Amino acid sequence: MPLLTQHIQDENDQYSLVASLDNVRNLYTILKAIHFRDHAACFATKNGIKVTVENAKCVQANAFIQAGIFQEFTVQEESVTFRINLTVLLDCLSIFGSSPTPGTLTALRMCYQGYGYPLMLFLEEGGVVTVCKINTQEPEETLDFDFCSTNVINKIILQSEGLREAFSELDMTSDVLQITMSPDKPYFRLSTFGNAGSSHLDYPKDSDLVEAFHCNQTQVNRYKISLLKPSTKALVLSCKVSIRIDNRGFLSLQYMIRNEDGQICFVEYYCCPDEEVSESES
């Protein structure tokens, strides 16, 4: 059918980004994992799409959806950037229902014509088609955490189940979560300081849950618990998590997420440490 192919080719040419997906949930779940603010920045290159959400200039979440996840993925320009209302995008992606119905898949075709144009979504399930036209916004500069693997002091890779319970039961009356990473005891410790007292959770380095343990020096850092709590969404979906802290005390949490088709995606959280306030000031 050369004519039809020709037609699709022409149609694709006018869009700077075209992506198709047989199962919209592969995109929906991963975006849901970084949905803690209304707005997100999207960057698309030929390798895939990166979606970034930030809060309070202190925390940044990135979802990477590689081009290979999509059945069709074309980017006409070097990179395509726009800002979008993530809450609306998620509602549109799940227009046929948020929980999966066995045996039915929602297919997606996503097109973006370029700066100033809306993002077009075409969703289809069981012959019913939904067309969404979401207005895009001026892209804003995203934070650069300058997190470089050469500056990483301590790194632990855990099976996510090991952290899942700890995170879901965090004492939210505590302002901060204190993370201790050390080559010596207690190796890896999570501490909270709440109204009902302090709690410490230690992971021995030879635990079955610990897949890799590379700690070079003892670091004790505090992070705002309200900023870290949203990462629970990604944690719940993930199978493994890599926890890294660099020489400035910046925290990186990398979640490895396996989608319904067994493909791997990554969600990354960066968080800066809570500033130390000396006793005299407080």
Add this chain to the structure above:
Amino acid sequence: MKFRAKIVDGACLNHFTRVSNMIAKLAKTSTLRISPDKLNFILSDKLANGGVSMWCELDQKNFFSEFQMEGVSAENNEIYLELTSENLSRALKTAQNARALKIKLTNKHFPCLTISVELLSVSSSSRIVTHDIPVKVIPRKLWKDLQEPVVPDPDVSIYLPVLKTMKSVVEKMKNISNHLIIEANLSGALNLKIETELVCVTTHFKDLANPPLVSESTSQDRNPEQMAEVHIDIRKLLQFLAGQQVNPTRALCNIVNNKMVHFDLLHEDVSLQYFIPALS
């Protein structure tokens, strides 16, 4: 005024419970109209509250093994009672797997619909649970506001798609917008649309059936592709869809361009009509 009725068949009891659950989802307070052959659940909202109206009708003989009633007078042999719909559905919750259910209009300091449920028990002695649902007896002079609504001549009449799909779509649309446009034509297409500053979403249902035209209706010389549309409050539509727990035997949607949408549903032998007026 007298009313007493009894259900002994399990299937009838379940069916009646389902109807009352549906009514509870559709209307906070409703009017129960009792006549010798029929029961009606009626809602006729004031325009200020959205102006939605509902007319649900069931034949008493399909449900009740015993049914006795005596209306206000011989020539007006009807009873109109106002009740909180949820009270009835809550009372019927205890009636699951019951041996029998009795409904009776009583006067215990104030008028009540007394529901007594005879439950099965392991021992031979039976247990009876009684609920008294307070009701307001509606006087004769207000009956005229509670008559069966006249179905206007629709511009387009179309059978609805699977209600579950429609419900999940409308649920998501409600997160984005307060208003919805429902439009349909005579060649089997029905669209649900929302438009806000941020986003436009349209869900297209195709290949639906249109019922045969009524002979002298206005729609006869209508272009089959031309859409009739109506702008409605999305919450009213969602409320209607959320009330439909089981897919109805027949579901028809009638649109009067820019005036109202009328849903006409049949659940086995219970008919439900639901009217949503256009937003001005």
